[in-house]
Amino acid sequence: MSDVLTEAGWRPGRDAGDPAMLAVLVVVTVGAELFPAADRAVREFHGLHVLPAADGGREVAALGAVIDPREARFDVPALNRLAHSLGARLFPFGRTDTDAPLAVDEHGRLLMLGPGGPWLLGETVHAGLTALTSGIAPVRLRPPRWRFPLSGGGNDLGAAVRAALVAVYVLHSAGLFGARALHLRATTLRGIGVVAVDEEFPLRPGALEDNAEPLAAAMADRCEAAGARPGACELTLTVSAPPGTEGPAATAACAVTVGGETEGPGLTLSAALSATSGPTAKALDACARALADWAGSPAS
Template sequence: MSTDEDALTAAGWHPGRDAGDLALSAALMTAAVVPSVTGIRAWALFPAARGALREFFGLTLRPVAAGTEVAATGCVIDPRTGRHALRALRVLGDTVGEDVFPLGRTDAGGLIAVTESGRLLCVDHGGRWFLGDSVEDGLHALTQGRAPRRIAPRRWTWAAPATHEDPLENAVRTALVGVYALHHRQLFGARALRLTVTALRGIGAEVLDRAVPLPGGSLDEFAAPLAARMRELVDAERAHLRSCALTVTVSAPEGTPAPYSSVSCAVRIGQSASTPNATELSLAAGAGTALGRPWEAVQGCVRDLDRYTGRTAGQGLRA
């Protein structure tokens, strides 16, 4: 066998396959498990899970090769193998913002589950993973050895260009680039910049933490007034940038739905005594942005900030 399609067909799958009552019985046995921990909800058998089980229940898949990107693995499609993993899969569901239902287990012991939108996910000793936009695609990925996407918080950092001599105004203008990118990619429309100033000496006390509203109009037009307002706030606290770390943060406004609410952009200056005028730009995104439209929007924002900073790829990607 030389193609991934052979792995599914060899296991007995074909378009239109229906395991019928056997799949329904296994699904009901799984859904009947009563949570043993307070606060954990019971399984919900939603349409995407029911459809996936009717099509794939009872299959035992074997990898067809060593793997194109990572080690290929097989799996068994039987929800009963994961019916007692309520806590682990509920945490996974809460992370991606969808209910999940167990689908089976990989040869390496990982739990595979289907989401309400029909995506295939996995939880194993290495973390939480997105396998495919559909169950079929996810099973292809497993048996081919295509690399899964980790479901975890991410953060990108860049060295921002110096567009203005005043480091505070440079930080504000850089933050406004983040405001534009987040709005352009339809993540959210920011309503304020949060200014935080922390002393670098002593115990590192926070001397200022204030939200400064964004006025209406062009970003270029109100950059200088915003910087002047922040300068007034800093001066009122008698803080000196050479002895402080200053952060300007662009966060989602109150009421922004998850997972978009987990995305933020920040600009830091003065974080190092040897380079007090250095400017660091960062973008952070929660684990829930690893799927679907949020993932595409965040990736678009990363590309925008890559272009602004003159990089071809985001630097410092880390979970």
């Protein structure tokens, strides 16, 4: 149990009652939407003024906060926009001593909208307030992204196709989606860079490894027909969710890029901000671990 929270008046089973519901009513009238996790959190913590720990903070400066949804009522439009990006509803919760609004999401997590965007304080409100007042560094919420360098023969179209098929297998094994095609984008390296090929190549029935050679041949033929030799282009093969995929999983994708002059050949796994929590986040972490094992190097 947190000394800072108990000193502020918190106790297990606390219910602020009517004052909490009055505060909820005020912010609902300006566009906030109440949901069960927010209702529980406001009832339990409303009216507290938690002070920063006396030791100043373990990792960053410790901060205090006033727990009252009305303190963040003018931030409701910004919180609603963030909720849309996260794919999870947010409810105003209070304000820190540095004037940053706090919010609870429908998973029960405590977030802060501060410098640089949204920050996760804790997986629960209690944990988040404890972290805030103890100076435990928050986690910045960003769209998840991992990049794995391709070694050896990673500069040719055949190697790119094989890497993309590995991504197809990994995404399917993690339960995100079963891809049905590879999307090829070939950009010439001369001048301003012209997109010579931008189209999908369906996967064929059967084992994935049996797709590698026919797909590479079909893509090479298409590049040649467009007057763009694969060796003279930056090639990006993207594995995306098929039509009908719903929720955060639909935003996940793997892209294999070879032939470019910036980062070198590599495979990128990415998704939208909405994939930072819940089952999709766990599945993406599993994908990242599997791809790191396959690439033989950690993500960058």
